[in-house]
Amino acid sequence: MVRGTHLDAVIVGAGFAGLYQLLCLRDRLGLKAQVLEAGGDLGGTWYWNRYPGARCDSESHAYRYFFSRELAEEWESTERYPGPAEIRAYLDHVARKFDLRRDIRFNNRVVSAQFDEAAKHWRIETESGERCTATWLVTAVGCLSSANVPTIPGLDAFKGRWYHTGQWPHEGVDFRGKRVGQIGTGSTGIQAAPVIAETAAHLTIFQRTANYSVPARNAPLAPEFQRWTREHFEQIREIAQSTVNGHAFRIEERNVADVTPAERQAIYEAAWEKGGLQFRATFKDLLTDRAANATAAEFLKARIRATVKDPATAEALADIDHPYSAKRPPIDTDYFETFNRPNVTLVNLRKDPIERITLQGICTRTQEHPLDIIVFATGFDALTGPLLRMDIRGRGARSLREDWKAGPETYLGLQVPGYPNFFTITGPGSPSVLTNMPVAIEQHVEWITDCIAHARRNGVQTVEPLADAAREWGERVQEAARATLLYDAKHSWYFGANVPGKPQVFMPYAGGMHRYRKICEGIAAQGYQGFVMARA
Numbered sequence: 001m002v003r004g005t006h007l008d009a010v011i012v013g014a015g016f017a018g019l020y021q022l023l024c025l026r027d028r029l030g031l032k033a034q035v036l037e038a039g040g041d042l043g044g045t046w047y048w049n050r051y052p053g054a055r056c057d058s059e060s061h062a063y064r065y066f067f068s069r070e071l072a073e074e075w076e077s078t079e080r081y082p083g084p085a086e087i088r089a090y091l092d093h094v095a096r097k098f099d100l101r102r103d104i105r106f107n108n109r110v111v112s113a114q115f116d117e118a119a120k121h122w123r124i125e126t127e128s129g130e131r132c133t134a135t136w137l138v139t140a141v142g143c144l145s146s147a148n149v150p151t152i153p154g155l156d157a158f159k160g161r162w163y164h165t166g167q168w169p170h171e172g173v174d175f176r177g178k179r180v181g182q183i184g185t186g187s188t189g190i191q192a193a194p195v196i197a198e199t200a201a202h203l204t205i206f207q208r209t210a211n212y213s214v215p216a217r218n219a220p221l222a223p224e225f226q227r228w229t230r231e232h233f234e235q236i237r238e239i240a241q242s243t244v245n246g247h248a249f250r251i252e253e254r255n256v257a258d259v260t261p262a263e264r265q266a267i268y269e270a271a272w273e274k275g276g277l278q279f280r281a282t283f284k285d286l287l288t289d290r291a292a293n294a295t296a297a298e299f300l301k302a303r304i305r306a307t308v309k310d311p312a313t314a315e316a317l318a319d320i321d322h323p324y325s326a327k328r329p330p331i332d333t334d335y336f337e338t339f340n341r342p343n344v345t346l347v348n349l350r351k352d353p354i355e356r357i358t359l360q361g362i363c364t365r366t367q368e369h370p371l372d373i374i375v376f377a378t379g380f381d382a383l384t385g386p387l388l389r390m391d392i393r394g395r396g397a398r399s400l401r402e403d404w405k406a407g408p409e410t411y412l413g414l415q416v417p418g419y420p421n422f423f424t425i426t427g428p429g430s431p432s433v434l435t436n437m438p439v440a441i442e443q444h445v446e447w448i449t450d451c452i453a454h455a456r457r458n459g460v461q462t463v464e465p466l467a468d469a470a471r472e473w474g475e476r477v478q479e480a481a482r483a484t485l486l487y488d489a490k491h492s493w494y495f496g497a498n499v500p501g502k503p504q505v506f507m508p509y510a511g512g513m514h515r516y517r518k519i520c521e522g523i524a525a526q527g528y529q530g531f532v533m534a535r536a
């Protein structure tokens with residue numbers, strides 16, 4: 001970044017969101033735009049998350065951009081679920097095709113952004129002290145990019161090595177002959193454990209919250225399927241852009257009560273065999289009706305008990321305290337089978353909590369577990385974390401950290417009152433993490449691009465939402481969550497419950513991507529209702 005440069009737009013982050021936003025603002029609107037990225041290369045999530053077993057849970061024919069048929073024809077996914085290297089290669093291909101790298105500055109972490117009311121632009125500063133100004137500031141910082149390392153006393157003095165899965169060393173970690181402790185059994189922990197166990201001398205898995213998981217059944221893609229996805233690009237896009245969660249499969253129209261118990265069992269068996277997130281699409285009321293959900297929960301718990309040989313371990317793994325899919329639903333490759341290995345032990349933290357980390361390992365209430373390596377699969381300060389790590393200041397130098405003390409307040413997850421010309425791609429209050437994210441990202445990027453184009457066409461200098469519009473939207477976000485069982489899992493990261501001191505507010509919009517898209521389109525069609533478009 002050149003000190004003192006003025007740009008039309010600064011985009012923060014070079015993952016799926018930042019790359020497409022750059023393409024749209026630079027090539028479609030002709031703006032002078034630049035991406036500032038903290039990491040050393042593009043990829044976002046897939047640049048940082050290179051832990052053993054890391055893999056996308058969305059299927060490869062849906063986890064991609066849909067804005068270009070040509071791009072879809074050029075790119076061949078090799079597996080049902082792409083891993084980090086393949087996703088990075090895909091994004092690199094996109095960057096080359098559209099010549100994006102020339103406007104991306106890597107190793108540039110934005111630390112502050114302040115709106116200058118007189119000049120009507122943003123003053124942006126990076127960690128190394130470089131500065132620039134921009135009329136439009138678009139954050140593409142991701143929902144899951146702020147690693148959450150729990151504050152356990154003693155970690156600083158631990159003699160072994162420790163790693164967070166979301167900041168995994170690029171050269172990899174050698175577990176051979178090592179005693180490894182893994183804290184966390186969410187989507188990431190469930191992916192990592194089977195792979196770590198293959199080489200570690202011993203793996204101790206520390207579980208606070210037991211979790212459901214459905215087999216992913218990853219496999220190389222058959223050439224016929226690859227051809228089918230190319231030939232059916234428009235149909236796949238149509239499904240992904242019209243479903244509740246942006247995946248390329250529809251949720252069945254039936255309710256659990258519409259079928260007999262025997263039919264239900266057969267449906268669950270078939271979905272289990274097929275594997276993947278489609279399990280939750282078997283019935284339309286799984287996420288809204290407790291009794292319906294309980295049938296899926298019981299099926300999955302029975303699978304755990306049937307797989308895990310040691311009855312006490314099986315019980316601890318099946319002792320799940322939330323409805324199926326109320327927390328992010330993992331999919332796995334041999335997760336529960338891993339507990340049958342002689343070199344794997346489960347520690348149930350509900351019964352035997354961690355007290356401290358010692359020089360040699362982890363001490364729970366009843367014993368010390370000697371370890372060489374600790375792996376934190378403890379997730380992220382989700383949705384608000386990446387935004388609040390920056391010091392963002394709007395009108396009158398008001399601070400986003402202060403304004404969001406009681407929880408995030410946005411209009412559509414796109415803008416914040418008091419912060420003109422500031423857009424958040426997949427911000428809190430949008431469907432974001434409840435979707436197959438590239439689909440949500442494309443919708444946001446295109447909406448933001450259209451909004452900026454509209455402003456420029458009409459001589460508008462600042463765009464920001466009305467406080468009332470944001471307040472009302474916040475109420476709709478809570479209402480939408482309350483209508484689902486997502487609201488039952490109060491300890492989920494959707495509520496911010498995994499980060500001590502974080503306000504406990506349900507953050508993503510749970511009303512469905514299809515509904516959200518229509519709302520955004522309607523608002524734009526009515527002249528950007530709820531937004532103030534100021535000409536002076």
Ligand SMILES: Cc1cc2nc3c(=O)[nH]c(=O)nc-3n(C[C@H](O)[C@H](O)[C@H](O)COP(=O)(O)OP(=O)(O)OC[C@H]3O[C@@H](n4cnc5c(N)ncnc54)[C@H](O)[C@@H]3O)c2cc1C
Nearest residue numbers: 013015016017038044045056057058109110141142436437
């Ligand atoms: C392990 C894991 C598995 C996932 N699996 C799926 C899945 O199966 N399906 C799915 O849809 N989604 C999945 N996700 C969510 C995933 O984050 C999104 O799919 C997608 O990658 C988001 O793209 P993005 O560009 O919005 O954000 P990111 O990919 O998170 O990129 C944000 C970028 O912003 C940069 N950044 C942040 N703050 C700053 C700053 N202050 N200054 C400069 N740069 C900054 C970061 O370094 C990062 O590179 C997964 C996430 C994780 C962590």
